[in-house]
Amino acid sequence: QVQLQESGPGLVKPSETLSLTCTVSGGSINSHYWSWVRQPPGKGLEWIGHIYYSGSTFYNPSLKSRVTISVDASKRHFSLRLNSVNAADTAVYFCARLAVVGTFWFDPWGQGTLVTVSS
Amino acid sequence: QSALTQPASVSGSPGQSITISCTGTSSDIGGYNFVSWYQQHPDTAPKLIIYDVTNRPSGASNRFSGSKSGNTASLTISGLQTEDEADYYCSSFTSSTTLGVVFGGGTKLSVL
Numbered sequence: 001q002v003q004l005q006e007s008g009p010g011l012v013k014p015s016e017t018l019s020l021t022c023t024v025s026g027g028s029i030n031s032h033y034w035s036w037v038r039q040p041p042g043k044g045l046e047w048i049g050h051i052y053y054s055g056s057t058f059y060n061p062s063l064k065s066r067v068t069i070s071v072d073a074s075k076r077h078f079s080l081r082l083n084s085v086n087a088a089d090t091a092v093y094f095c096a097r098l099a100v101v102g103t104f105w106f107d108p109w110g111q112g113t114l115v116t117v118s119s
Numbered sequence: 120q121s122a123l124t125q126p127a128s129v130s131g132s133p134g135q136s137i138t139i140s141c142t143g144t145s146s147d148i149g150g151y152n153f154v155s156w157y158q159q160h161p162d163t164a165p166k167l168i169i170y171d172v173t174n175r176p177s178g179a180s181n182r183f184s185g186s187k188s189g190n191t192a193s194l195t196i197s198g199l200q201t202e203d204e205a206d207y208y209c210s211s212f213t214s215s216t217t218l219g220v221v222f223g224g225g226t227k228l229s230v231l
Contacts, residue, residue: 045222106165
């Protein structure tokens with residue numbers, strides 16, 4: 001079955017750019033929507049954005065000015081860039097597949113990766 | 120877009136049933152049958168347990184059930200087991216932005 005795996009630096013300095021990649025295995029990246037969700041330590045889930053395999057993007061308005069999500073179907077991965085980070089961006093970042101055709105839910109999820117913003 | 124409202128915590132004894140509520144607006148829960156629920160154990164990823172208000176994915180326990188009335192969705196767990204102790208999050212499609220998603224703040228379930 002489809003499995004997702006996040007990768008990227010675990011420590012980012014304030015004002016710099018957070019970059020993460022999610023690799024898709026066990027299934028096709030085509031014809032699906034792919035999402036990023038984050039969870040600050042001890043807090044709830046926050047939707048960041050989605051990308052369709054063809055490249056169309058949809059972002060949380062509260063993060064839209066700082067977020068870019070991209071996809072490389074040939075490499076079976078999609079990526080997140082969040083610029084001008086600060087301590088409030090410290091979180092576990094999850095990638096997930098979003099089902100949307102007549103339905104709406106996230107499954108499966110990656111295991112998550114902790115990104116700490118600190119100098 | 121505002122978060123959906125969930126109780127911070129609920130508790131129950133093994134064998135009992137509990138219900139977790141999730142309140143939104145007509146732009147999300149009340150307007151669409153696209154409510155999902157996720158179970159999250161400590162230091163693990165969320166796991167889908169209910170989708171489209173009432174449906175259980177393959178592999179989810181039949182002790183989980185979902186419902187909706189107006190702007191409030193509910194998750195019921197029957198026959199509580201110790202392994203049900205976890206955080207539970209509701210989520211909904213929202214029309215406030217294109218393909219928008221809103222999550223609840225999460226509910227900590229304690230099985231005493």
